[in-house]
Amino acid sequence: MTTRTAKKSTSAASEYSARHLQVLEGLEAVRKRPGMYVGSTDSRGLMHCLWEIIDNAVDEALAGVCDRVEITLHQDGSVEVGDNGRGIPVDVEPRTGLTGVEVVFTKLHAGGKFGGGSYAASGGLHGVGASVVNALSSRLDCEVDRGGKVYRMSFRRGEPGQFDDPRSGPGPESEFTPFVKGSELEVVGKAKRGVTGSRVRYWADPQIFLKGAQFDYDGLVRRVRQTSFLVPGLTLVIRDERRLPGTPGEDGPHEEVFQHDGGISEFTTFLASDPPVTDVWRLQGEASFTETVPVLDDKGHMVSREVERTCGVDVALRWGNGYDTHVRSFVNIIDTPKGGTHVSGFEQALMKVFRKQLETNARRLKVGNDKVEKDDILAGLTAVVTVRLAEPQFEGQTKEVLGTSAVRGIVSKVVETELTQRLTSTKRDDKAAATQLLEKVVAEMKTRISARLHKETQRRKTALESSSLPGKLKDCRSTDPDRTELFIVEGDSALGTAKDARSSDFQALLPIRGKILNVQKASVGDMLKNAECAAIIQVVGAGSGRSFDLDLARYGKVILMTDADVDGAHIRTLLLTLFFRYMRPLVEAGRVFAAVPPLHRIETVASGRKKGDLIYTYSEAEMRRTVADLTKKGRSIKQPMQRYKGLGEMDAHQLAETTMDPEQRTLRRVTMADAEAAERVFDLLMGSDVAPRKDFLISSADQLERERIDA
Known part of the structure; x- marks a missing residue:
């Protein structure tokens, strides 16, 4: 067998010669x-x-x-x-x-x-x-x-x-x-x-x-x-x-x-989606470098020569109070989505400048012994990094990565010089923005460290050992995230009913008091100080912001169960804002839901041997259609019909049957097909800029159905 294989290999080698090579000409x-x-x-x-x-x-x-x-x-x-x-x-x-x-x-x-x-x-x-x-x-x-x-x-x-x-x-x-x-x-x-x-x-x-x-x-x-x-x-x-x-x-x-x-300053404003911490800062400069390149001489021959190049650097950047990072980089007009030496130089300069500034202001900012990392600085950053130079070296024809090594040092030097001037400026506006920015970076650093410590010490608590979790949490017995559900319930009255309606094996309850903080307007620090927001993040158990780890989430589903009225819709919107802003992977994974409690309970009158029926409807239109159908069939309806204003008005068996029992309930999954569009909607409806929201309300007023207003 060995001999036969050797012969076959020898034969194959002898058959491979120059005539097997193809030379493709031109196009x-x-x-x-x-x-x-x-x-x-x-x-x-x-x-x-x-x-x-x-x-x-x-x-x-x-x-x-x-x-x-x-x-x-x-x-x-x-x-x-x-x-x-x-x-x-x-x-x-x-x-x-x-x-x-x-x-x-x-x-x-x-x-x-x-x-x-x-x-x-x-x-x-x-x-x-x-x-x-x-x-x-x-x-x-x-x-x-x-x-x-x-x-x-x-x-x-x-x-x-x-x-x-x-x-x-x-x-x-x-x-x-x-x-x-x-x-x-x-x-x-x-x-x-x-x-x-x-x-x-x-x-x-x-x-x-x-x-x-x-x-x-x-x-x-x-x-x-x-x-x-x-x-x-x-x-x-x-x-x-x-x-x-x-x-x-x-x-x-x-x-x-x-x-x-407006150039890249306008581009940065267009890309930014969160409220600003700083204005758009423009960092510009240029420097020369030499590189060895092959050039054609007078006789048409290729020879290597030292050529002096000029690299122009133009960076526009601003920080917002969010934690997402948007850095776009370009060489001349070519988008480099995978970065390269210019992005490396930019990030290198950011690290150097901020570490130096935090060291200088350590006592005032209460930095302690902790070290700032790149992600702490990049949180909330929107930047456009552009360089202009002749004959840049790219990796491949698709030009996704810049390879010219000298650009790294030039970009780093320009950004370091210009950004240091901004952060140490004595002008009132620049000084206030610099202070706010440094405080934000320190807050991000401390949040990251806290999240890491929490992750290191965290383990799934049972009902008997849940001392680290909020006392108002009514946890479930199961520890399997694929089965478990967390209901975030509006108010203590609804909690009492939901407690009797739930299946304690896999359904956990967390009550919240009224309307939580609007995190679209608030800073990270304010959000973490808010008791309701902190409790929700702690109970979900996967961290927040950049440190959020979907695999650590304690529940497979998070269900927002609020009243079927205008206030309930507002509370649901505030909760969704919290999840979108600080626990977005949970939304992207399709694990956030809105419960759909009924609006009406229609009870028909028993006639003869036929028992009375209980029918739940979920909108005014559905209720009218149901009543019309029953009247058409000659069925009588007990008056007055029950109109649920809140979850607390239901009996436990009614709440279980209509809203909590997986066999019979309806859930609305919260999806996010377009992150940029979702960002714009949240910023319009929940952001700090009032004028666009006012214009939206005025322009949409003609679409309002007056009958849907609870008054």
């Missing part, structure tokens, strides 16, 4: 391995192609020669990107003998961003963006306005040629004639004097991209809005002509225009 490599260049062949890859063309247009704006970019999603599935920049060069490139348009769209690693002086800083770096899009398109048309003429060139799957389009319009199915002897950049019209720019329209190749892949309108809006913040003064227009269901343009062509002159 063949892109079509063979598209994932290497655009990440995937689904909608994400489709959008990546669009970003490549948009970023080329925006690079013109970064160079100061373009102020408008238009993106059109056509009904036939194609997309067009136009700009009023300088226009793609139309003259002949000497080394290849091809026009600039053909070089850009057919040659990998070719373009104006390799240090030729055309762009000081740009998003395009590898010279493959436009050519990759061309290779992955069944058709691409490029028009250039330059020198008073309109030039045009078309490609089919990367090959230049001419399409014979019908009167109905252009498309990839039109008859195509490739250029045989030489390519031709056709002049198709005249451009107005002084008008320059480029327009690129392409049809993604169905042979490459999956059948269900399509352009994501919402994703496009997010990216374009982001770009408008990063390039102040640039106007970006999105026009959707597809009429797709579920999009803003389903009823007809839809257009949105984005322009933000």
Whole structure:
């Protein structure tokens, strides 16, 4: 057996020779391995192609020669990107003998961003963006306005040629004639004097991209809005002509225009969702560094040379009273979602500055011997970190991580210098904000330490050893989180009824007195000082904020059981605000519910042998329908009907039957499909800014049903 295997291996080795190697020329490599260049062949890859063309247009704006970019999603599935920049060069490139348009769209690693002086800083770096899009398109048309003429060139799957389009319009199915002897950049019209720019329209190749892949309108809006913040003064227009269901343009062509002159300061304000502790602070600076790069000499040979680069740093940041962190980082205009050396330098500077400031003010802030950690500083931080430099080094064509090592030290130095000036400023407003910020960081540090100690000492208490839990908690016997339920009950009167109605084996009760603190407005410290909030967090047993650990939650379900009136709805909203703000993973996991107690109890009169029935209804409309049906059937109803104003008005068996018994009750699961939308709603309804809430109430007043008001 050993001999046979050895022979087989020897044979396989001898058969593998140079003739088995494949050399892919030009754009063949892109079509063979598209994932290497655009990440995937689904909608994400489709959008990546669009970003490549948009970023080329925006690079013109970064160079100061373009102020408008238009993106059109056509009904036939194609997309067009136009700009009023300088226009793609139309003259002949000497080394290849091809026009600039053909070089850009057919040659990998070719373009104006390799240090030729055309762009000081740009998003395009590898010279493959436009050519990759061309290779992955069944058709691409490029028009250039330059020198008073309109030039045009078309490609089919990367090959230049001419399409014979019908009167109905252009498309990839039109008859195509490739250029045989030489390519031709056709002049198709005249451009107005002084008008320059480029327009690129392409049809993604169905042979490459999956059948269900399509352009994501919402994703496009997010990216374009982001770009408008990063390039102040640039106007970006999105026009959707597809009429797709579920999009803003389903009823007809839809257009949105984005322009933000406030830059990343405005971007930071847009991203922030919590009430501010500080204003938006802008930290700016630049420094030079040298790096060894290969460059072309006069003879066209690659040689290594020391090149001096300038790195510009621009950071906008503010702290809010929440604990979530939003740090967005960019190199030129390219989003780097996975960070890189610029983010490392930013975080390094934050640690250094805050540790020094807390050490200096240790006695006043009562820091003690505890050490601040990165998460304590990042809590509530919203920041946009941008760097501008020529030819940054990225990890891969998708450009998600910056690798230029010198940037770390430059960003760290700029942030350290500028932020220290802010925190040590003698101006009244800056001084007050700095004090409030340092107090917040210390509070976060102490909360983290307390949570860790609590986690280390915590163990599931039984009814006999629950001394560390609030005395008003009526715990259950089971210790299995998959079975147990915690009912948060409004008031002691409801607690008495619920105690008799529950199954003590797996249902625990925690009463609260009236309306708890509105934590959307309050600070972390105030929340922890509030007896009701502290009791809820302690009973749930999984910590709060950043330290919340879903696996430590003592109950599988948390059920908010409040009265079926306006006050009950308000208390439920306050409780949901607490869970959303400080125990969000519990909501995201679908483990928070609202009980649905009935509003009415209808008892029918017994007639003959037929016994009287008990019917519970949960709304005025349902009650009216039920009464009408019973009257229609000739059934009499005992008067007066019982209208429950509160849970305490029910008997224990009624509460168990309608609201607590898993076999018969109805629960509403609290879900959070869109965290950003939920954040905006909570901030509108529960935040400290009164004016937007007043406007919302006034604008929604006509939707109010007067009959639903308890008066």
